[in-house]
Amino acid sequence: MTSTTITVNGRAVTADVEPRLSLADFLREHEGLTGTHTACEHGVCGACTIMLDGRPARSCITLAVAAHGTDVRTVEGWDGDGTMATIRDCFRKAHAVQCGYCTPGMLATAYDIVTRLPGADRDRIRLELSGNLCRCTGYIGIVDAIETAIAEIEGGS
Template sequence: MSTRTITLQVNGKTVTAAVEPRLHLADFLRDRQLLTGTHIGCEHGVCGACTLEIDGAPARSCITYAATCDGASVRTIEDFDADPVMAELRAAFSAEHALQCGYCTPGMLATARDIVLRLPQADEARIRKELSGNLCRCTGYVGIVRAIKRVLAARKEKTHAA
């Protein structure tokens, strides 16, 4: 089987690589780009650990093949250091004990950031619904839900004050 040459943006940098079509994006990022912040859990699209951003929207990198990402812009957890929403989420995750082992956390943060930006009015029920595609086996979700609520509330207050 032949390889394909792809060119894509990874965390703002242009990357050109030859890939086997069967190589999924998470393996491409971890093994070829050495970006190990993207975690692989179930590897069939159920657990959400590998969730990252493709062209500005969250997606599962384990069931997305690198070959299909030619021309795409991919952002992994490593690219969000300077992101203001992610900074608020990191602080809230720490304050609310929203992680223990940390395996689900990169995917949780990718989904959490999408909730904060897309659904600023989300209540607890909506947050839980939106989080249902990301599994956490440590926390029981309570801390994660609280962390997202905390960020949403703080941002609402800021909007009112402004």
């Protein structure tokens, strides 16, 4: 067992874990934060994407022990964040959520697109979403939602 200390949604957590435990399993099974979903578990599908030190990262191929000292934000940890509130609202209005399995990862990536690439057009949004798979929506609603979120945040509404 190895000790790891990770700030999860603003709260420092220290635990002794097996080195082979992924950050995704740590969040789900040790912290009860089941909003982080695992699907492919080899970094391709994007369902497990969380924010690590403010940047999107794959929690399925990051070891919990290797996340020692980092700041992690999961889908449960966005209370009070106006940008994420806008993105969530746009996802709802654009029907960007169907079964919901990809949604936590989509929201993390959407947050990255909206904050890092405020000039992104639809093609760029699609390119940036290439690392998040959705088997339901056909992506159109998700692209619409992110495009609208960028416009609303840029417009200050």
